[in-house]
Amino acid sequence: MTDVVPCAALTADDHLALLEAGDTCILLHDAESLQIVWANPAACRMLEVELAELLQLRANHISKPAREYDRVVARALLNQALDRGAARVEWHLRSKSGRVFRCDAFATRVELSQGPAVMVQYRDIERELSTERAERLTETHVGMLTQHTSTIALTVAQDGSIQAATDTALGYLFPDRTTVSPIGRTLMSCTQIRVNGQPSTWSEVVAATSPLHPLQLLIDRDGTPIWLEGSVERLPELAAQRYLIILHDITDRIREEEVRELALHQENYLARYNAMGDMAMAIAHELGQPLAAADNFITGVRGFSRSLAGTERLDADTCSDIDSGLELASKQIARAATIVNTVRAYVGHLEHVEQVVDLNDVVRECLPFMQLRSGPTGVPIEVRLSEQPVWVRCERVLVGQVMLNLCFNAVDEMVACGDTATPVVITTSNTGGEGIFTVDDQGRGLNRDPFHESFTEKAHGSGIGLALSYRIITRQHGTIWNRPRAGGGTVFGFGLPSQ
Structure with a gap:
């Protein structure tokens, strides 16, 4: 392992290299003449001049042409730093091409081997404000996109808590949200997670995401199921692990599949119903003749038993009992015939008898x-x-x-x-x-x-x-x-x- 060099061991050339590598504009002024005696490369780039040319310029040459940035004001700032040790003011620098930079000028008295000097650091406020404005603009655009996009997108933490979401996603997950923000609530508290049609948990999804994994969410909205389908992706290079979920609504597709499945069941039912109808017609036809024959036989037996009533072969009481039993049997056969005829009429779509x-x-x-x-x-x-x-x-x-x-x-x-x-x-x-x-x-x-x-x-x-x-x-x-x-x-x- 390489030994770390302490700051005290750095040479003068090392310190100079550090100053020249910086991005802040630095000018060094002589304490007596207040002339520029050194500048780092960042200063030369900002002012668009070479170092040799810059050393010949005065403060008014590199400042905005206005009274508040006059040479006298600049010299007073440098003298204040020499007397008090430091001075700070907002200053406007001007490049060779005429571009003006709004800067935060910080003048510091430094003791060099040749004597005292004033080091002035110019921080480009305009560039920082421009970066800040760009960041705010980006944030505004992202906010507008999340509000107006129809994409169902959300980011979820390792523990399953929702960190950010588009308005469309919030509308699906929390349709009744009011003053309480749903951000921070867990995904499992508002939906059911499914993978390949089977119930799952967020921890199981996280374990299987490397870096993409399919995902389905089932939302119960007042008894009506809402199906969302998409994928979850692990976001790289974040201090806290985050997962991006992109979904789309497949409820209509699921309902269409259910309708098709129901239609298939109905077709199967009709096929079976028709088969049963054919069987019922055949059975009714086949049962008609045996039932009629059985009724005829019973009628014949009743007539024969009556003819024997009161004779030596059959006494009257026994004949009466036989006749009653046969009458009941005849009624049941008549009922069976009625049922058969009713089934035939119903299956054959004939006008049933009301x-x-x-x-x-x-x-x-x-x-x-x-x-x-x-x-x-x-x-x-x-x-x-x-x-x-x-x-x-x-x-x-x-x-x-x-x-x-x-x-x-x-x-x-x-x-x-x-x-x-x-x-x-x-x-x-x-x-x-x-x-x-x-x-x-x-x-x-x-x-x-x-x-x-x-x-x-x-x-x-x-x-x-x-x-x-x-x-x-x-x-x-x-x-x-x-x-x-x-x-x-x-x-x-x-x-x-x-x-």
Whole structure:
């Protein structure tokens, strides 16, 4: 390692070299004649003269031609420095080309080997002011750019605190900012950081930035997601580590992708729906003849049993019992045939048969099937029917299937949340010109629109979710909905025009 030379060891030539290397204009005046006896290269450059020429000039030759910079005033300044040791004044120097420099002149008495002298240092105030003005102008321009640019840009410290940001960036991150400046707050306090679609943290992003790294920010604005995408760059050569983040809004692109994904789901649903329609038509066609044949056989057996009634082969009581049983079987076959015909009409887009029915009666018909589903789970079903008939015009069988669907979903929800003691409440009412049916559960609630989901996710479900229920009700000029229940849970219901 090279030894450091102490100042006392510097030679006179070394000190002279230091003065000549400086950027400040220095003139040395003789104490008696006050003439210039030496000048450093910076002085020659400022005054645009050679040293030999400069030594022949007087103070008035290198000063602004004005009374306050007269030779007499200049000599008085030099004499004051000789008497008091130092003097200071604002002075205007003039170069050979006529350029005037506003300077801070500092005169100091120095003791040389030949005797006393006056050293005057001229600090170019004009140049410093020009530099300061340029810096202020640059700062103003940068400030205007940050206010008016549409770029989402911000600088973030190592700890994740925001150090600077464009107005556009602040508008995204802090839309409700008022008097409190958001500068200094952490990035994680106002947004979610994601990398390649996965949640991340600022420390993980910093560790991976060398020097660039992709970045996504997810902002929750009153329940509406705002997506920003861009990159983070580590800024070099700074005492405190800083990171520059440049982003752009991709919310519209994300929403378009979601719309395309939903459209794809709808296309898949329609394809499956059409396939189900073809299957239903085939099944309805194939079941029609066996059901009709079964009904004919039952009719034949009933006729034959009646012909034997009161004979030795069959007593009257037994015949009556057989006839009652066969009659019930015939009714169930007729109901099955009605369901098959209804499915055929619905899938085939034929005009379905509407009836004026009391929703209370439809609930009573469906209640045994509801209890059959809820019984093994232990979830009770509480029925609160309207005291008055709820007359509506609808397709009785299909509406009953919707009731079953809503009730089954409510029972499954109560089982899923582990509450099998709280009842599922079913109600009917006449409200606003509509007959209303509702199913009330106290489950976990919903944060999505279930009617936009084409297919169920239940392993034992029918495969059509609530979408088909929606179609059935709206096709009959009704409305179907869901809403949060006060105290937790969900209320599903539908309304049909009153008759």
